[in-house]
Amino acid sequence: MTVMPPARHRPAAKRPMWIIVLLCLVCVVLIGAYVYPPRHYSQCYLSASSVCTPFKDWLPSIGRREKTDDEIISAAVIRDILGMPMSTSKNPKIAFMFLTPGSLPFEKLWEKFLQGHEGRYSIYVHASRQKPVHTSSLFVGRDIHSDAVVWGKISMIDAEKRLLANALEDTDNQFFVLLSDSCVPLHSFDYVFNYLMGTNISFIDCFQDPGPHGNGRYSLEMLPEIEERDFRKGAQWFAITRRHALLILADNLYYKKFKLYCKFSMSCDLQPADGRNCIADEHYLPTLFNMVDPGGIANWSVTHVDWSEGKWHPRSYAVADVSYDLLKNITAVDETIHVTSDDKKLVTQKPCLWNGSKSPCYLFARKFYPETLDSLLKIFTSYTSV
DSSP states (O other), X not given: OOOOOOOOOOOOOOOOHHHHHHHHHHHHHHHHXXXXXXXXXXXXXXXXXXXXXXXXXXXXXXXXXXXXXXXHHHHHHHHHHHHSOOOOOSSOEEEEEEEESSOOTTHHHHHHHHTTOTTSEEEEEEESSSOOOOSSGGGTTOBOOOOOOOXXXXXXXXXXXXXXXXXXXXXXXXXXXXXXXXXXXXXXXXXXXXXXXXXXXXXXXXBOOOSTXXXXXXXXXXXXXXXXXXXXXXXXXXXXXXXXXXXXXXXOHHHHHHHHHOOOOTTSOSOOBTTBTOOHHHHHHXXXXXXXXXXXXXXXXXXXXXOTTOSSSOOOBOGXXXXXXXXXXXXXXXXXXXXXXXXXXXXXXXXXXXXXXXXXXXXXXXXXXXGGHHHHHHHHHHHHOO
16 A cells, blocks of 8 residues: 655745835836926926936826817917918008117118108107107108017017007008117118018028027926927017918917016026026017917028127127128028027028028128218118119
C-alpha cells in the first residue's frame, strides 16, 4: 500500500508593498500637477507654448470648451461685418488720420502732396495735448474732439478708434490711413491712391514674436478668449479698408481684454511679465485680425520705420540725414523684415506682395524731425516721381 506524502502548504506570498506605495505616490503627484500645475506650465492647457514641450505630452486631451455669451455675440457681429456687401462710392476717398500731440510740422509737405486732388481725400487731426496751429488751409477745421494719449497705454487705441469713428461718418471714405506728426509721404498722391484702392486687403503689421517683447507681454488673464498662440505683435501705423474700420469699432470683446490686462508702466524695470509693460498699440490690432480675419491683412505696414538701432523708439532722421538717396532707398524696399526679441534674434524676411506681385512696401515714412521740412520740400518732386 502506497503511502502519500503529506500535502505541502506554501507560505502566503508577501505583497510588494513598496511598489504599491510608489504607484500611489506617483498617481498623487500626477493628479496634483494636473489640478494645480506650476505657474510656468499653467498655460499648457489652452495654448501651444513652447514651455509645454516636456509637460504637455502626458496631459489628458481637453475637448472644445463652451463659448461665453460675449464670444458668441462677438463672433456673430464680426462674421456679418466680414460677409456683408460693402456699399460702393462713386467718389472713393482716402481718409488721412493724423495722431499728434499738437501741431503738425509737415503740413506744407502734405499740402504739396495733396495739391490738385481735392475730393479724393479727407483729413482728420487728433491732437492729444494742445490745439494745433495750422500752417496749411487744408488742415484748418479738420481737428476732431481729442482726449489725452499716453504712449504704450490703451488711450492710444482709444484715439485711433476716435479717428476712425469720425472718418467713417463720410461714406465716401473707403481707405483709412493712420499717420503721426513725424510721417512724410514717399510717393505721389496718384501712386498712393491707386496702391490702396487697387486692393481689398488691409495693411496691418502682424508677426509672432516668442521673445520678451512679444509673447513675453502676454497675460494669462486674457484666457479663455485670447490664447498665447494667437498673440501677435506689429507696428501701430495702419492703412485699412472700410470693412475693417467698422470691425475695429464693433469689437468690444478683445478690446476689453487688452484694456484690462495689457498694461504698461514707465516706472517698472522694463522686464515684461504677465502683461506688465504690454504696449497695447503694438498688440491689439495684430492679435485681433490674426484671430478674426488673418487672410484679410498683408502682415506689414505701408509706413516705414527704422528699428535697426534696437532701442525702445525707432531711428529719427535729422537734416543731415535727409537726401534724395535716403528717400529713394526707402521707396525701393520690396521685402519686409521682422526680428524676434528672444536670444535667437530670428529674422523673417518676406516679399511685399500687392495683388500677388512683388511691389514696394512703403507709401509713407517716419520719424522725421520738424527741421527737415525745408529739405524735404526741395526734393519732394524728384523723390516722388516714378
